Amino acid sequence: MKQIVKIFVSCLPLFCAIVCIYGILYFTMQQYIRLSANEIPMQYAMETKTKLESGLPLSVIIMGINPTDMKKSIAPFIIVCDSVGKVKNSSVTLQGHIPAPPIGVFDAARRYGENRLTWQPWSDVRNAIVILPYSINSEQGYVIGGQSLRETEDRERFLLGQIAFGILLTLSATFITTIISGLIRTK
Numbered sequence: 001m002k003q004i005v006k007i008f009v010s011c012l013p014l015f016c017a018i019v020c021i022y023g024i025l026y027f028t029m030q031q032y033i034r035l036s037a038n039e040i041p042m043q044y045a046m047e048t049k050t051k052l053e054s055g056l057p058l059s060v061i062i063m064g065i066n067p068t069d070m071k072k073s074i075a076p077f078i079i080v081c082d083s084v085g086k087v088k089n090s091s092v093t094l095q096g097h098i099p100a101p102p103i104g105v106f107d108a109a110r111r112y113g114e115n116r117l118t119w120q121p122w123s124d125v126r127n128a129i130v131i132l133p134y135s136i137n138s139e140q141g142y143v144i145g146g147q148s149l150r151e152t153e154d155r156e157r158f159l160l161g162q163i164a165f166g167i168l169l170t171l172s173a174t175f176i177t178t179i180i181s182g183l184i185r186t187k
Helices: 002-036 039-053 058-063 104-112 150-186
Strands: 077-082 087-090 115-122 125-136 139-148
Touching: 002 150, 039 058, 039 077, 039 125, 039 139, 058 077, 058 087, 104 115, 104 125, 125 150
Parallel strands: none
Antiparallel strands: 077 087, 077 139, 115 125, 125 139
């Protein structure tokens, strides 16, 4: 038993390295999954902004997007707001009302040309949204492209389970092979 404890203690630096490697792998992959959730919202926001700035009426643009309730659907959506963040039109509702993000998010979009963030308008509703400012003649406003993070978060949970399984498997295999090699060396 003392020999096994000695082997375990001698493996601690290796165990630490294994956990760190898996941790870095998880962090990198999780960030990739989350950042890729912005692709469709960015596409919707950019296309809507381009259409608005080319003179297409807002009602026609929104009409081309299937209306949805963000609590029930994972479909992408568009919200168009005026220069102070008041909703002008939307392809999405939240339990019968048109949601609008906090006013502060528009300041960042105006200052930096865009704002990408996670928006949680309801306790169990999380969305990836991209906010782009637009300008038509003297009229200014913001286009918000968004999509539910439900599938993205499911992928992140699945990834976490895979990483946890990989850590346990690798630590166990390392410990067992170290014990076996120690026993072989002593014989």
